[in-house]
Amino acid sequence: MxxxxxxxxxxxxxxxxxxxxxxxxxxxxxxxxxxxxxxxxxxxxxxxxxxxxxxxxxxxxxxxxxxxxxxxxxxxxxxxxxxxxxxxxxxxxxxxxxxxxxxxxxxxxxxxxxxxxxxxxxxxxxVFAVDYCYSGYVMCKVMKQMIARGDIGQIIAVNANYIENSFLSLLAEKEQVNGRIWRTDPKYSGISNTCADDGTHVEHLVHYVTGLKIKRLLATTDTFGKKLDLNDNIILEYENGVHGAYWFTQVACGCPNEIDLRIMGTEGCLEWHQTRPDEVVYIKKGEAPRTLCRAGDGIDVPAGKLARVPFGHPEGYYIAIANIYRSVIDTILKLKNGETPTEEDLDFPDVETGVNGVKFFHAVVESAQNNSKWVEIN
Ligand SMILES: NC(=O)c1ccc[n+]([C@@H]2O[C@H](COP(=O)([O-])OP(=O)(O)OC[C@H]3O[C@@H](n4cnc5c(N)ncnc54)[C@H](O)[C@@H]3O)[C@@H](O)[C@H]2O)c1
Known part of the structure; x- marks a missing residue:
């Protein structure tokens, strides 16, 4: 064994x-x-x-x-x-x-x-996993299971951001010289910087939490005279006709890696921020907002049990990545031992999610370069 x-x-x-x-x-x-x-x-x-x-x-x-x-x-x-x-x-x-x-x-x-x-x-x-690490946060898994159980009813709108400042100083530079040069050089980074880098995290996280699949999108991208995008605004239509809006920027003065997720439903809504990853704000229709805390009271979906340290002790980014790896390792060991991995073992972003991410940033760039026309994703 x-x-x-x-x-x-x-x-x-x-x-x-x-x-x-x-x-x-x-x-x-x-x-x-x-x-x-x-x-x-x-x-x-x-x-x-x-x-x-x-x-x-x-x-x-x-x-x-x-x-x-x-x-x-x-x-x-x-x-x-x-x-x-x-x-x-x-x-x-x-x-x-x-x-x-x-x-x-x-x-x-x-x-x-x-x-x-x-x-x-x-x-x-x-086994092929892609490190969309934010889906490793326990509270993102909790939101996923609450939505699947119907806690917020039918989803009617999505709003998500990834905003940070890592390229603000690039705007003042004449040449694209920067310690992180490969990211803004198409030779090493491909056709997109911000959307490929940060935007694909949001594209994956929204899909992971809600199950929604993107049908088409329209986008604007700003390069500020540099080679690749640094600020992207996107309107999306999912396959069920629901609309969403995403904003990704790497020139947001003073902002750390803020990922914000708001999922609106007919019976309630959920809100999560990566700067406070152990908390989810849950508003049930007609009731006051409640803050659900990782390992705290009031979480009655199975993912709540995945918390590694008690309520109040922050877990954070490393543990989110470790949660992805835990599932990957569980899966690899089960397969090596001739066993069948469970749904929980397989709860990591796979190669198909990686393919979706690449299709996503290609559609964003195609739209932006064509007067923000709608681009279908298949
Ligand atoms: N999941 C996340 O949250 C997250 C965060 C940051 C970066 N990333 C991704 O991780 C990747 C690396 O980003 P980074 O910020 O660590 O970059 P980095 O520039 O800090 O490090 C890149 C590493 O790759 C090595 N390298 C370059 N070419 C190589 C080659 N041909 N063979 C072997 N090693 C080579 C470099 O020596 C260096 O060790 C990127 O794809 C980036 O998008 C993901």
């Missing part, structure tokens, strides 16, 4: 942002051990990482292809934490060598690449 998993990482050197979050989240799971990696495209950095992360030097690689070839059959999954342009080639090579993948978002630069990964993962029957 298998009880533990080993994993490798691509990207995530000592200075990288998200790789460290993945390692910390996985560090919360005693079943997972980092055993190999290609942490940087720069050889010396790679060697430094091996030492810092206690990875044997013989299992440090200088490209993803060599790593996949050498580690086939030896690791249970790989975490891909590189800039967007590397996702497709890296994920493809690991899948082709029979290795399960957890990949950062946006999944790929093009829809064709994303669909190709989905096809290979399906053909090879491999």
């Amino acid at each position: 298998f009880k533990e998993v080993t994993y490798g990482m691509v990207g995530g050197d000592l200075k990288a942002l998200i790789g460290e979050c993945h390692r910390k989240a996985l560090g919360l799971d005693p079943r997972a051990k980092l055993v190999c990696g290609c942490f940087s495209a720069i050889d010396e950095l790679n060697d430094e990482c091996a030492e810092a992360y206690h990875v044997d030097k013989s299992r440090v690689y200088y490209n993803a292809e060599d790593m996949a070839k050498a580690e086939a059959g030896k690791i249970d999954f790989v975490s891909i934490c590189t800039p967007n342009f590397v996702h497709y080639s890296a994920a493809k090579t690991f899948l082709e060598h029979g290795i399960n993948v957890v990949c950062e978002k946006p999944l790929t630069l093009t829809v064709e690449e994303a669909e190709d990964l989905a096809r290979i993962a399906k053909e090879k029957k491999l």
Whole structure:
């Protein structure tokens, strides 16, 4: 009976942002051990990482292809934490060598690449997760189950934002020189910056919480003279005719990573903010607003039991990612042991959600570049 998993990482050197979050989240799971990696495209950095992360030097690689070839059959999954342009080639090579993948978002630069990964993962029957980490928050799972149970009746409107300030200083720069340059350069980031980076999180989170599927959308994007979008406004129509509005910006003075979700229904509404992730405001029609708190009283859907620390002690971003990984690891272990994963085990964003994200930002850019015409998503 298998009880533990080993994993490798691509990207995530000592200075990288998200790789460290993945390692910390996985560090919360005693079943997972980092055993190999290609942490940087720069050889010396790679060697430094091996030492810092206690990875044997013989299992440090200088490209993803060599790593996949050498580690086939030896690791249970790989975490891909590189800039967007590397996702497709890296994920493809690991899948082709029979290795399960957890990949950062946006999944790929093009829809064709994303669909190709989905096809290979399906053909090879491999687990493929995409790190839409906000759906790992317990209170997002609570909202999902409350909505599915009918607590707010039928959904009639959605409003969601992702607003932050990481590129405000870019507006004053003549050249696109910036420590985070790859994000605003189409060569590395693809056709979209803000929508691909932050907008896909919202697109996924709304779908995860409400079950709504986007039918069509219209958008404006602002580049402020730079190469890619920095501020996006979107009107959406879901398949059931309900409308929604999203705003994504990376030039919002003073704003941290604020994600705001408001779901309006015929019998009530729910409101969540990532700056207070342990709380959901629930308003039942005709009653005063109530704040539901993670691990507090008044939550009677099963997801309420997923809280790891008691009421009042914040859980946060690392645990949201750890919750995604917990489900991924549960699924991988069940499959290795010849068991069937449960719905709860499979509660992680899969490769199809990654494909949807890529279709979404392509539709947003297409609309914005064509006088904000309606663009269908299929
Ligand atoms: N889920 C989230 O909340 C979240 C948050 C931040 C970033 N991201 C995503 O994570 C990815 C990485 O973002 P980041 O902010 O950590 O970027 P970063 O620039 O801080 O780090 C990128 C890492 O990839 C390495 N790298 C670059 N090219 C490589 C290659 N060919 N082979 C191996 N390693 C290579 C770099 O050396 C570095 O370690 C992006 O796709 C981004 O959209 C997701």
